Amino acid sequence: MAQLNPAELLAIHEMASTLATDINKLTAYLSFVDDSHLEAMLRHARQKAETHYHELIDLANGDALNRRFENLDGGLSGRPKGMPSQSPTPVRPRVESGFSARTIASDCLSCNKNMAVRALWFATEASHVGLRRAFSEMSRYYLDAAYEFYKFMEQQGWYVPLESQDNPNDWFRRNHEQMTAFIQTESDWNRSPGMPS
Structure with missing residues (x-):
């Protein structure tokens, strides 16, 4: 072998x-x-x-x-x-x-x-x-x-898929903005206590 x-x-x-x-x-x-x-x-x-x-x-x-x-x-x-x-x-x-x-x-x-x-x-x-x-x-x-x-x-x-009737540029912009807004408000990414802002 x-x-x-x-x-x-x-x-x-x-x-x-x-x-x-x-x-x-x-x-x-x-x-x-x-x-x-x-x-x-x-x-x-x-x-x-x-x-x-x-x-x-x-x-x-x-x-x-x-x-x-x-x-x-x-x-x-x-x-x-x-x-x-x-x-x-x-x-x-x-x-x-x-x-x-x-x-x-x-x-x-x-x-x-x-x-x-x-x-x-x-x-x-x-x-x-x-x-x-x-x-x-x-x-x-x-x-x-x-x-x-x-x-x-x-x-x-x-998870929002790209549909055939969607404009790819608009779809990307809409979903990217939604995701970045989610990240900025998501408690996962809050600073740990005691860390400088």
Whole structure:
């Protein structure tokens, strides 16, 4: 069985590091969200991020899809073969005012889009069949997840698509002004107590 090359190990490292950040961020968001539908989406997203994280660690250490790959040792942090991996420890955010459901959903939509592109890019660059398959499946998942967050935002009136009858310039100006007004009044971005204005 083919050995992972340095570029493939780097791709695993980059994706696993991103997933570790995502796990922490989703855990933080769960402490703020009140909407039950959004909460369920976030819990599912965190569970999938942990699954993908473990899968990549196992690939780096020679295990994938219940098959052993020979001539692979070490791992992202030098973990010996056969030693169980642990998900990154979730951390509490340092935000006193919290995050709104709109901000959380918007960020998750953006992150899922980026993860889908990143995973697809890594899949096209991988020559190892197990790694290529893993990244391809991750890309499909993140595309579907992005669509779910998009539909949620659209139902809430937070995502206004460009219709065929709309003037693109007017549509952009209207939505940009709405978003910047939202950001300027959103409590997410208020200064922390004691900071100069």
